Amino acid sequence: MIRAALPGAALALGLAGCAASPPLASGLPSGLPRSLELRETPFFAQEDYQCGPAALATVLQASGVAVEPSALAPQVYLPKRHGSLQAELIAATRRRGRLPYLLPGTGDALLAELAAGRPVLVLQNLRFQALPAWHYAVLIGYDTGRNVAVLRSGRRERLEMRWQSFARTWHFGGRWAMTTLAPGVIPLNAEPARYLESAAGLEAAGQRSGAAIAYEAAIARWPDEPFAWLGRGNVAYAEGKLAAAADAYARAVTLRPDDASARNNLAQVLADSGCLSEARRKIDRARALAAGPALAATVAATRLQLEKNDQPAGATCTLADRRWPD
Numbered sequence: 073m074i075r076a077a078l079p080g081a082a083l084a085l086g087l088a089g090c091a092a093s094p095p096l097a098s099g100l101p102s103g104l105p106r107s108l109e110l111r112e113t114p115f116f117a118q119e120d121y122q123c124g125p126a127a128l129a130t131v132l133q134a135s136g137v138a139v140e141p142s143a144l145a146p147q148v149y150l151p152k153r154h155g156s157l158q159a160e161l162i163a164a165t166r167r168r169g170r171l172p173y174l175l176p177g178t179g180d181a182l183l184a185e186l187a188a189g190r191p192v193l194v195l196q197n198l199r200f201q202a203l204p205a206w207h208y209a210v211l212i213g214y215d216t217g218r219n220v221a222v223l224r225s226g227r228r229e230r231l232e233m234r235w236q237s238f239a240r241t242w243h244f245g246g247r248w249a250m251t252t253l254a255p256g257v258i259p260l261n262a263e264p265a266r267y268l269e270s271a272a273g274l275e276a277a278g279q280r281s282g283a284a285i286a287y288e289a290a291i292a293r294w295p296d297e298p299f300a301w302l303g304r305g306n307v308a309y310a311e312g313k314l315a316a317a318a319d320a321y322a323r324a325v326t327l328r329p330d331d332a333s334a335r336n337n338l339a340q341v342l343a344d345s346g347c348l349s350e351a352r353r354k355i356d357r358a359r360a361l362a363a364g365p366a367l368a369a370t371v372a373a374t375r376l377q378l379e380k381n382d383q384p385a386g387a388t389c390t391l392a393d394r395r396w397p398d
Contacts, residue, residue, distance in 0.1 A: 096235040097216035101180050104187050109213030109222055110134070113191045115229040116141050123226065124148050124156025127208035128164060130224055131193045135252045137168045156208070158195070158248060166277035170252040171270040171286060173259065177247030179239065182211055184261055190251045191224070197244035206245065211238075255285035258293055268299045280307055298328040305337060317341045318391055325397045332361040336371050338396070343378055347389035350396060352378050357398075 100106065114133040118126035118141070125141035125148055132139050147167065148160040165172040175181040175192065185192050192211045199205040213222035214235070221238035225231040233241075242249075251259070255274070258267055268290055275283035284307045290300035305320030318341045324334035335358035342351035355375045362368040 094236075095216075095219045096214060096221075097219065099179065100216055101183060104183055107213070107215040107217060108186055109215075110186065110189065110191050111212075113210065113212045113224060115224050117227045117229075123208040124161060127193050127210050127224070128156075128161050130210045131191055131250075131252045132165065132168055132170060134191050135170055135254055137170060137252075139168060158250075161193070161208075161250065162273070163277070165250075165252050166274050166279060169255070169274075169279055169282050171255060171257075171267075171274055171282075173251050173253050173262070173270050174266060175249040175251060176263070176266075177249070181261070182249060183214065185251050185259065186211065186213060188260060190253075190259075193250045193252075194223075194242055195245040195248040196238075196241035197246075198241055199244075201244050204244070207241075211249075255279075255282035256289040258289055262293075264290070264294050264297050264299070268297070268303060271303055275303065275307060280310060283307055296327055298324040298331060298334065301327065302331075302334050302337070305334075305341075309337070309341060314341050314345050315391060318345065318394070322394075322396055329397065330361055332358040332363070332367055332371055335361065336374050339378065340374055342389075342391065342396075343381060345390045346387045347391055348378065348381060350389070354396070 097106070114130050116126040116129050122141060122145060125144040128144055128148060129139050129141045132144075144164055147164045148156040150156060150160070162172040175185065182192050182194070194209055194211050196207045196209060197204045198207050207226070209223045209225035209231075211221060211223055214220065215222070218232075219235045220232040221235055223231045223233065223238075253259070253270070267286075271283050271286035271290065274286060283303065287300055287303040287307060290297060291304065294300060301320045301324040305317045305324065308314075308317035308320060318338060321334050321338035321341060324331065325338060328334065335354050339351045339354035339358060342348075342354060352375075355371065355378055358371045359368075359375060362371045
């Protein structure tokens with residue numbers, strides 16, 4: 073099965089920029105309150121170099137996962153680096169059954185998550201780009217009247233930073249921000265590619281039931297998004313539900329006829345269902361469409377497998393009652 077690579081979302085410019093960032097009030101999106109603070113957000117005072125586990129435990133608990141920093145530290149803390157990398161934080165989030173949704177690099181995106189009741193884990197560089205001092209904190213609020221961001225940070229349960237200072241440190245940190253979502257929860261302004269990439273990561277981490285919920289939510293939100301149907305098909309196939317997988321892949325092919333990934337997967341399911349002649353037609357079409365060496369190699373391997381597949385005498389196609397897209 074192919075989990076097709078999703079197109080990456082470009083890092084956008086927005087409210088939070090460099091040292092010349094304007095005051096918060098001048099760029100507040102319409103419809104948002106002038107001040108907001110998620111006061112019920114948990115707080116864990118970090119130990120030395122342990123801002124990663126503490127910040128991650130904060131957002132995970134806020135999303136309904138009961139976990140302490142001490143339980144996360146072995147998974148995310150790298151002693152030789154005296155800190156945590158984003159990849160470890162993302163992987164640990166998936167292990168706890170949550171989608172690590174990476175936000176666009178804009179202040180608007182941060183504020184929208186706060187307005188939805190979700191604190192945001194951010195990476196800051198508290199010094200300079202040439203001499204970094206990396207730090208994870210959790211943004212829990214803001215106040216336009218006093219022009220401040222409010223954070224859970226280090227040993228401070230409530231740290232206020234002048235908005236421009238926060239914007240600068242976040243900008244120097246690469247504008248990296250993450251929220252943790254229960255499967256099925258989709259941010260109001262979510263981008264399909266970002267969300268589906270998170271769902272695919274959850275699936276790859278073995279959290280199949282959570283991934284299935286996420287894909288179903290994506291289909292409800294974006295019914296014409298082929299990658300959502302591809303994800304549904306992957307989960308169904310892994311669970312041995314061949315008819316459901318075939319229907320999902322067929323829908324993905326209908327929505328995106330030039331996608332070799334969905335055609336490859338549909339061919340595999342058809343072959344597993346005893347529909348060899350139809351499977352061979354699908355894989356030949358996939359081979360003609362495959363772009364890039366990795367995808368072409370996968371399609372070629374599927375085709376070789378079909379060529380070696382000798383159907384037993386008397387075998388029937390269990391999906392013969394369906395019509396498949398050309």
